[in-house]
Amino acid sequence: MAWYKDMYPSMSVEELKAKAQRSLADAERSGGHLTPVTVTSRTICRSWWGKAWCRNMETYLDYTNRLPRGRSYVRNGAVIDLSIREGKAEALVQGSEWRPYKVTILVDPLPRERMEKISRLCSRELDSMEELIAGHFPKSLESLLTERGTLFPTPGEIEFYCTCPDSAHMCKHVAAAMYGIGVRLDENPFYFFIFRGIDVERLVKKTLDSRVESMLSHGDVKNDRIIDDKEVENLFHLK
Numbered sequence: 001m002a003w004y005k006d007m008y009p010s011m012s013v014e015e016l017k018a019k020a021q022r023s024l025a026d027a028e029r030s031g032g033h034l035t036p037v038t039v040t041s042r043t044i045c046r047s048w049w050g051k052a053w054c055r056n057m058e059t060y061l062d063y064t065n066r067l068p069r070g071r072s073y074v075r076n077g078a079v080i081d082l083s084i085r086e087g088k089a090e091a092l093v094q095g096s097e098w099r100p101y102k103v104t105i106l107v108d109p110l111p112r113e114r115m116e117k118i119s120r121l122c123s124r125e126l127d128s129m130e131e132l133i134a135g136h137f138p139k140s141l142e143s144l145l146t147e148r149g150t151l152f153p154t155p156g157e158i159e160f161y162c163t164c165p166d167s168a169h170m171c172k173h174v175a176a177a178m179y180g181i182g183v184r185l186d187e188n189p190f191y192f193f194i195f196r197g198i199d200v201e202r203l204v205k206k207t208l209d210s211r212v213e214s215m216l217s218h219g220d221v222k223n224d225r226i227i228d229d230k231e232v233e234n235l236f237h238l239k
């Protein structure tokens with residue numbers, strides 16, 4: 001990696017932090033509303049969802065040489081803005097230049113057949129679905145939703161762009177933004193479903209409907225298991 005270090009001399013952590021603070025202050029002065037990523041944990045992510053996201057990204061073996069710098073960048077406040085919406089995450093990442101770099105991460109929507117597989121898997125786990133609706137992510141559902149090739153993007157399903165001069169497909173700024181997404185998932189795991197274009201309300205309702213139909217046909221439905229539309233709407237409201 002010597003060539004890489006020669007091309008892009010490393011900055012001290014203090015220098016990086018100072019530049020990030022200055023960029024934030026500049027944005028504030030010009031009326032921008034940035035949402036920086038703040039890492040409070042030694043492990044970057046604390047929740048199962050955040051950690052699973054980072055572990056999946058770390059399996060993209062072509063990019064392993066940029067990951068340590070990406071971790072250092074996100075830890076030291078270089079991701080000064082990050083937004084996640086359907087199919088697209090955009091970040092501003094402070095680097096060695098005066099202006100922060102713009103990072104764009106595009107992810108394919110989850111294919112319909114995989115979505116249906118998830119719905120089928122979930123319908124066998126009604127108790128877990130109820131926990132999910134209550135805002136928790138039960139272990140049994142996590143393993144179903146994240147088994148290989150189910151929910152997390154493969155390298156072929158994700159694209160990265162950065163305005164920096166590094167020609168690598170995943171530069172350290174992209175790596176920092178990817179860790180930043182993990183931190184956002186700590187704050188609210190439903191960002192993951194938004195990012196992959198999964199309509200969670202529809203998934204939950206479809207799964208519950210099919211389960212209730214099955215229970216009705218077996219004559220063992222319980223009234224307290226039926227969840228009304230309003231309740232589902234309230235529980236998945238993000239803002």
Ligand SMILES: [Zn+2]
Nearest residue numbers: 162164171173
């Ligand atoms: Zn870059």
